[in-house]
Amino acid sequence: DIQMTQSPASLSASLEEIVTITCQASQNIGNWLAWYQQKPGKSPQLLIYGTTSLADGVPSRFSGSRSGTQYSLKISRLQVEDIGIYYCQQASSTPWTFGGGTKLELK
Amino acid sequence: EVQLVETGGGLVQPGNSLKLSCATSGFTFSTAWMNWIRQTPGKRLEWLAQIEDKSNNYFISYLESVKGRFTISRDDSKSSVYLQMNNLKEEDTAIYYCTPLQLTTEGPGGFDFWGPGTMVTVSS
Numbered sequence: 001d002i003q004m005t006q007s008p009a010s011l012s013a014s015l016e017e018i019v020t021i022t023c024q025a026s027q028n029i030g031n032w033l034a035w036y037q038q039k040p041g042k043s044p045q046l047l048i049y050g051t052t053s054l055a056d057g058v059p060s061r062f063s064g065s066r067s068g069t070q071y072s073l074k075i076s077r078l079q080v081e082d083i084g085i086y087y088c089q090q091a092s093s094t095p096w097t098f099g100g101g102t103k104l105e106l107k
Numbered sequence: 108e109v110q111l112v113e114t115g116g117g118l119v120q121p122g123n124s125l126k127l128s129c130a131t132s133g134f135t136f137s138t139a140w141m142n143w144i145r146q147t148p149g150k151r152l153e154w155l156a157q158i159e160d161k162s163n164n165y166f167i168s169y170l171e172s173v174k175g176r177f178t179i180s181r182d183d184s185k186s187s188v189y190l191q192m193n194n195l196k197e198e199d200t201a202i203y204y205c206t207p208l209q210l211t212t213e214g215p216g217g218f219d220f221w222g223p224g225t226m227v228t229v230s231s
Contacts, residue, residue: 001171034217036152043223044152049209049216056219087152091208091215094168096142098152 002026002090006099012107019075021102023088028069032092035064035073039084048073109133111222113205118228119195127190127225129205136186137161140208142218143179143190145201157208158188195229202226
């Protein structure tokens, strides 16, 4: 199975700050990487798929990138509504696997 | 508007069974590859099973650790997907979600629609 190692596990940032979350795949998954946001008390929502493509309705302050088997989610200017837990997920092969999550809080 | 509603969760004793249902609307269910994913109390997300569409002969994949205990099925006439869970264990305690896999022209995307989930608690 492909392991997804996400870091950091938690992150405290200020409004308007740039935030970066990373995910390391245990093997080559190409661009088959998705990111999700889960707000408190809600179900996960797809943010990014195919490493860089924004899902419908996702603000442009979110972006994704890749360097080898390391993937990054960047929030260019943190807003209050961005608080929650973020997960990466590989879509290369089943079993589809998720990172452990990054809890993003306001400083 | 896409809607998914999971039902059938509850409190069950270890060793017992439970069948979850997921009713959907707002998208073409018959061509969707449907999945069950659970979220543990510690917030970890774990994919459990996938059933592809008729054109792919309803091919099924399972997480190895639930193979033989969990069974995914679908009814295209009802736009519904199911998860039969047998011999439940305390570690199966989680919120269970059904979700379609996004299929792009290049291949699998992500899980683009989620319902509210249904809570399953396995405890004596």
